[in-house]
Amino acid sequence: SPRTPLADRSPDELRSFLEEKRAAYATLVERGLRLDLTRGKPSAEQLDLSEALLSLPDGHTDRAGTDVRNYGGLEGLVELREMFAELLGVETAQIVAGGNASLTMMHDVLVFHLLHGGLDSPRPWKDEEVVRFVCPVPGYDRHYTMLESYGIEMVTVPMLADGPDVDAVEALVRDDPSVKGMWIVPTYANPAGSVVTQEVAARLASMPAAAPDFRIFWDNAYALHHLTEDEAKSADIVSLASAGGHPHRPVVFASTSKVTLAGAGVAFLAGSRETVQWYLGHLKFASIGPDKVNHLRHVQFFGSPDGVRAHMAEHRRILAPKFAAVDAALSAELDGLGIAEWTRPRGGYFVSLDVPDGCAARIVALAKDAGIALTPAGASFPHGRDPHDRNIRLAPSFPVLDEVETAMAGVATCVALAAAEQLVGDVG
Numbered sequence: 001s002p003r004t005p006l007a008d009r010s011p012d013e014l015r016s017f018l019e020e021k022r023a024a025y026a027t028l029v030e031r032g033l034r035l036d037l038t039r040g041k042p043s044a045e046q047l048d049l050s051e052a053l054l055s056l057p058d059g060h061t062d063r064a065g066t067d068v069r070n071y072g073g074l075e076g077l078v079e080l081r082e083m084f085a086e087l088l089g090v091e092t093a094q095i096v097a098g099g100n101a102s103l104t105m106m107h108d109v110l111v112f113h114l115l116h117g118g119l120d121s122p123r124p125w126k127d128e129e130v131v132r133f134v135c136p137v138p139g140y141d142r143h144y145t146m147l148e149s150y151g152i153e154m155v156t157v158p159m160l161a162d163g164p165d166v167d168a169v170e171a172l173v174r175d176d177p178s179v180k181g182m183w184i185v186p187t188y189a190n191p192a193g194s195v196v197t198q199e200v201a202a203r204l205a206s207m208p209a210a211a212p213d214f215r216i217f218w219d220n221a222y223a224l225h226h227l228t229e230d231e232a233k234s235a236d237i238v239s240l241a242s243a244g245g246h247p248h249r250p251v252v253f254a255s256t257s258k259v260t261l262a263g264a265g266v267a268f269l270a271g272s273r274e275t276v277q278w279y280l281g282h283l284k285f286a287s288i289g290p291d292k293v294n295h296l297r298h299v300q301f302f303g304s305p306d307g308v309r310a311h312m313a314e315h316r317r318i319l320a321p322k323f324a325a326v327d328a329a330l331s332a333e334l335d336g337l338g339i340a341e342w343t344r345p346r347g348g349y350f351v352s353l354d355v356p357d358g359c360a361a362r363i364v365a366l367a368k369d370a371g372i373a374l375t376p377a378g379a380s381f382p383h384g385r386d387p388h389d390r391n392i393r394l395a396p397s398f399p400v401l402d403e404v405e406t407a408m409a410g411v412a413t414c415v416a417l418a419a420a421e422q423l424v425g426d427v428g
């Protein structure tokens with residue numbers, strides 16, 4: 001029978017619901033679990049899909065006959081750049097293959113803007129009185145901590161199903177020249193799972209900006225990470241920005257961290273040809289060249305863009321049941337109670353769970369005491385502060401399926417308990 005929402009229950013009914021959940025929670029604590037849903041790491045089973053990489057490359061010369069063991073080739077192996085240019089929808093001259101972390105490339109791009117300024121910058125950003133970034137929330141914690149480490153102010157806008165609230169972004173960017181950039185995870189966003197539509201991307205690419213050097217940090221970390229057959233197509237931000245008269249506005253990032261080996265993949269940077277040359281022009285003082293041995297083994301391992309797509313289908317086979325388990329556990333405990341909403345993402349690595357205002361930190365603490373580690377409440381907001389204390393990021397990729405089921409049933413119990421406590425007005 002359909003459940004009565006908690007808000008419609010009588011005080012007596014609520015008290016007995018609370019007692020029931022306290023008992024369920026006590027049983028949960030007694031089980032002495034030790035489970036971890038904190039970070040979006042690939043599981044060992046996923047890493048095993050790339051085991052063959054450890055026996056590659058076969059030989060040590062690239063297509064042009066260059067010995068990849070040696071120095072040089074700052075822009076990366078051309079055959080790997082071709083492969084990912086196709087997958088990311090740019091031209092080969094518009095993409096660089098680098099080291100193992102796209103986060104490092106984002107950091108370099110930010111620091112180069114601070115120290116030197118970008119194409120179109122009137123002066124280095126460090127010489128501005130204040131630098132602000134637009135941050136869609138909820139979003140990726142490392143984006144915020146990176147800005148925070150350089151004293152860059154963060155202005156939040158809501159992340160909606162079709163991307164950042166573009167009306168809000170346009171209004172912030174139009175009149176304030178201190179707004180120099182924004183973060184976007186365009187495809188299967190961390191943590192909301194949203195996909196930026198072609199229409200929203202077109203507006204972001206062409207909107208008037210008071211800062212001539214306004215940058216979109218387009219972090220397409222999950223471009224290829226589909227969980228269903230309904231595969232999202234990433235908007236072509238580089239072409240849209242070029243057509244909109246702001247060719248250097250977007251800087252695109254991606255990596256194979258969640259394709260091959262999270263700690264030993266290849267990261268990519270893309271943008272206008274001038275953006276690529278600007279980036280390499282600063283990078284050349286820091287590096288003689290990337291790990292081309294790793295580039296070559298990735299080329300051999302995948303064979304072609306279709307090889308990458310086939311490999312991603314293997315990830316999906318492992319990941320999709322875990323996401324289904326998250327949904328099933330939350331639905332089983334919480335459907336109809338009117339206390340929680342969560343995403344059913346079509347790709348990426350996260351489920352975003354919204355609970356009653358003021359309950360997220362309590363739920364994470366309850367789960368911790370029951371041996372279930374969750375991402376700290378507020379982590380998906382600048383400075384770790386969720387103004388409503390209502391969002392929890394769930395990352396089901398790392399534990400085995402059975403553990404995801406157990407952990408999520410436990411989390412659902414914690415949500416029900418915290419909501420009941422709040423309604424009864426008894427946090428004891």
Ligand code: PMP
Nearest residue numbers: 101102103140185190221255257
């Ligand atoms: N961007 C986003 C949105 C991510 O979720 C992650 C990984 N959690 C990264 C970047 C990190 O990417 P990389 O391993 O290439 O540094």
